[in-house]
Amino acid sequence: MPVDGRDQFARIMEQLTEKLPDLADQLRQEVRQGxxxxxxxxxxxxxxxxxxxxxxxxxxxxxxxxxxxxxPYTDDESVELVRTAVLTLAETMYASRKAALGLASERGMELTIEFGDPELEPVSSLDLEAETERAWAALEIVRELLSEGTTLPAGAIQ
Incomplete structure (x- = not known):
């Protein structure tokens, strides 16, 4: 039984609301505005x-x-809007991390970024190599899901 665009949009938006609420809000607003x-x-x-x-x-x-x-957006246009937004987010996520890693490597900088003041609070750190690899993996998952023409399965957005 084929899934109509409205049901598909509702399922995807439910997952986005849970995992990426800001993106879900922006997409809902765009769809409402037409x-x-x-x-x-x-x-x-x-x-x-x-x-x-x-x-x-x-x-x-x-x-x-x-x-x-x-x-107004049609149901299929709403789904395509979401698909494009998720792909753009994944591409941007990877590109920004790759650029930061490249810049840090070129300049001989530390590839782990630390946030916070060690004298006042526990320091958080971000490993640019690991983050870039995770972003690449996320982008590949999004591309694979979209190339199959499937909706995002439950738990795919993490």
Missing amino acids: RVASEQRLKQEGEYQARASRLAAADLPPLGKADIAVL
């Missing part, structure tokens, strides 16, 4: 006539070439 479309795009998508009729019924001027309209 997508911007120009007059030409409205015509391509067959929405122009309906929009023109609503504007005329409200005694408003028609859309011009420079005007834009806001359309």
Whole structure:
């Protein structure tokens, strides 16, 4: 039985809310706001006539070439928005760590970064090599999941 976009979106957003709440909030807001479309795009998508009729019924001027309209995302577009956001997050996560590791290596700097003042609190540390490897692994998992065209299985976002 095929899964419709609305159910797929709801399942993915449930996982994101649990594991990455800030990203989930941003995506929900984007989906609520809708997508911007120009007059030409409205015509391509067959929405122009309906929009023109609503504007005329409200005694408003028609859309011009420079005007834009806001359309709701379809269920499939919402899912694609989430998929793109998760992939972009994973790519950025890896690229930033790789750049920091490269810069530290080139300059002969310590590859472990310590945070905090040892005199006031326990120091936290971050191993750039290990973090870069973890980010690469996460990116590969995201790419694999998206290439299979599957939804993110329970527990995949960690």
